[in-house]
Amino acid sequence: MAIQQYKPTTNGRRGMTSQDFSDITTRKPVKGLIKIRKSTAGRNNQGRITTRHMGGGVKKFYRLVNHQLAAGTVAMVEEIEYDPNRSARLARVKDQHGLFHYILANKGLKVGDKVLSGEDAAVETSNRLPLSKIPVGTQVYAIELQPGKGAQMVRSAGTKAQLMAKEGDYAQLKMPSGEVRRVRLECMASIGVVGNEQHQNVKIGSAGRKRRMGIRPTVRGVVMNAADHPHGGGDGGRHGTGKAPRTPWGQLTLGYRTRRRKSTNNMIVKRRHDAKRRG
Numbered sequence: 001m002a003i004q005q006y007k008p009t010t011n012g013r014r015g016m017t018s019q020d021f022s023d024i025t026t027r028k029p030v031k032g033l034i035k036i037r038k039s040t041a042g043r044n045n046q047g048r049i050t051t052r053h054m055g056g057g058v059k060k061f062y063r064l065v066n067h068q069l070a071a072g073t074v075a076m077v078e079e080i081e082y083d084p085n086r087s088a089r090l091a092r093v094k095d096q097h098g099l100f101h102y103i104l105a106n107k108g109l110k111v112g113d114k115v116l117s118g119e120d121a122a123v124e125t126s127n128r129l130p131l132s133k134i135p136v137g138t139q140v141y142a143i144e145l146q147p148g149k150g151a152q153m154v155r156s157a158g159t160k161a162q163l164m165a166k167e168g169d170y171a172q173l174k175m176p177s178g179e180v181r182r183v184r185l186e187c188m189a190s191i192g193v194v195g196n197e198q199h200q201n202v203k204i205g206s207a208g209r210k211r212r213m214g215i216r217p218t219v220r221g222v223v224m225n226a227a228d229h230p231h232g233g234g235d236g237g238r239h240g241t242g243k244a245p246r247t248p249w250g251q252l253t254l255g256y257r258t259r260r261r262k263s264t265n266n267m268i269v270k271r272r273h274d275a276k277r278r279g
Helices: 197-201 207-212 274-278
Strands: 034-036 061-063 074-081 090-094 100-104 114-116 128-130 139-141 151-153 161-167 170-174 180-184 188-191 268-270
Antiparallel strands (some): 090 100, 139 161, 139 188, 170 180
């Protein structure tokens, strides 16, 4: 999948690129598999901003993706669709009972392909099996953290994890970040790589395009007043001030660990920063 270039007709167009939509087969989603998604502009139920730099943007429907395809499902790919809410493509599949589902489309998936789910499914690309039935060394995506809960890991465009080993009741997976994590063998995973792998190479090119995505401008802390940010005040620069980088609320950044008291910490075999520390 290539990146689409634009002619430099304006300053905004110069350097701007976009995704290649040649693999999209329809622009009309299934009416029963979409719902209205109201924009909150980063505010909670009290009207206070809890996530900064959000607001505006183009209206879009949310697609109801099936991250837990039932065992024994035999589905045929009907269409490949664009999803405005995620980087990956969606595949509209029709199962043996005539029901439609949205699933994540892997690299190379096309209309007419079959997708199988369950322990008896063949070890082939796009099929969904328990980790216990997948050979070591296989690339997988859409992985469950807890059996039966549905895919929670490795769902972004172009991502994949590798099944490294099986020990006892657990499998060891090398995540896209480099982290090695243990997951129970009963957890389901799809074989292959998530499609639309060129998504990370798209250049936004203009400020207006970012606003249409619902992302508002970000202001650097060093240009704020001291009352508004720990980096603010002074002569306009933070060099020589001796301040460690912080968030607007004083939390340390750049190397400071913020992950604490997670119930899955004991499942991490190797952290993604270990190689950097040894270097």
